[in-house]
Amino acid sequence: MSALDIGAALPRRRAEILPALTPLLVMLVAAPLVGDPATFVTLTAAALAMGMMIFTMASGLTLVFGMMDVLNFGHGAFIALGAYVATLVLAPLKAWVAADSLRMNLAVVALAALAAALACGALGWAFERLIVKPVYGQHLRQILATIGGSIIVVQLIYAFFGPDQIPVALPRSFQGSYVHGEIALEKYRVLATLIGLAVFAGEMLILNRTKIGLLIRAGVENREMVEALGYRIDQLFVGVFMAGSALAGLGGAMMAFYRGQVQAPMGEEFLVLCFIVIIIGGLGSVGGSFVAAILVALIANYAGFLAPKLALVSNILAMVVVLLWRPRGLYPVGGR
């Protein structure tokens, strides 16, 4: 036996199930405090839908931050742009929105989401080449450059769409709620939850079952070594940035339907939330972002019901508590 075969037993990997259970823990704590089961289920279902939308927006940011080490403060602009692109798709398809047909309603949501993702992915390519690439490895300049880029995008939105809010009609099939006893589940929230779950499943499938995914996971840990193995990291960076921007756009489109209106500053509003989620989840961890997004949404909803004043700072408090428990986030990646 070779000497290198010594060490037969590997150290047992610490159970990593606990971080994934934190949303459940929050639910268990909140249930008796909320009291009424119907209210609890409604709050929880709403939080799941919100969590899925936040995850969709934040998962791209965590990959960009984790792999490219880029502080993209322009991510919010893609969220806003995605929402506006959705309104462009909906405008000529009002008949589909109003139609009493689930198929047509689904088609219009799918078209809006797809257009938002494609437009933001394309803009992401230009944004990476023109704004981000010149400042790789320079965090301060990245912050300034991406904020500058974001301001440009938002001002272009104002110039093109005007300063007023634009209403977004929810397709007929997704208006109203599924009512069961005293429990009411908004139909669109169910759809948003399903879309978010599909996005998560798709991302995990790509990350864990394809070579591109393997490269992305490796790149999050050590970009330099990926390059030293012969892979063109710059091409991978562009691809990841485009995917991250597309996901932000998709999340923006989902949020447009959810809110029933779009406005240019909505991106900045969600950018802060996205950063909180990726820090809680562990920089570069898609799975961590998924858990963190649900956690943040649950805490915000329960706090909003139980102590409305506390709701304003609940996300920050959640981040502080999680970082005190796990300083590198719920699911830290590599040396980050």
Next chain:
Amino acid sequence: MSVSLTLEGVHTHIGRYHILQGVDFDVPAGRTTMLLGRNGAGKTTALRTVMGLWRASQGRIALNDKPIQGLAASEVARLGVGYSPESMAIFSDLSVKENLTLGARAGPLDRGRLDWIFGFFPALSKFWLSRAGSLSGGQKQMLAIARAVVEPRELLLIDEPTKGLAPAIVGALIACLREIKATGVTILLVEQNFRVACEVGDVVRVMDNGRIVHAGAMADLASDEALQGRLLGLSLDSHQ
């Protein structure tokens, strides 16, 4: 004797520090060249500069007479250069299998090649699906080397593979390096352990203050204690 790698007057600056100050040496094809020197002499910088991870500010680096200075690391790797850094740089969140899959850039893992690797690194087969981050230091080192040779390479750059390893594991690594060498691969090996250098090296280049101060046969340096003392600050005790 044909030459695989040549460095001529190579300078490398890292920030405001001038690390390589005109490095000239060659690496004969099919041989194991030891790059020795005191800490801070510039050995790791030389390897990283060859690999394209740091840019040479001046000078010429050629692989089989083809200039490679200025190429990105990915392009250098595509020319058949494998690299195992001092830090090992294994992907700790990926499995052993996934680490080796990334090493096989050109295509799927070759079963015969894997069996050859498992021959001298059986632990990699045993922990095939385990997370690389949970391996011991020695196992991580073998994974780093295995990743560098999982595809046939023309030139291997290996930086301090025995650093911090137990003597028994060092012995096995020496055997592994000999196996790799027997396949005809050219190796440029940075090593602080002089015993290892004597066991695997054919030729030696010694660096000091960013320059090559000695070039010759490893056997000659191994038999000349006065030269060792002058070049490397070695005493008899440090050979043990």
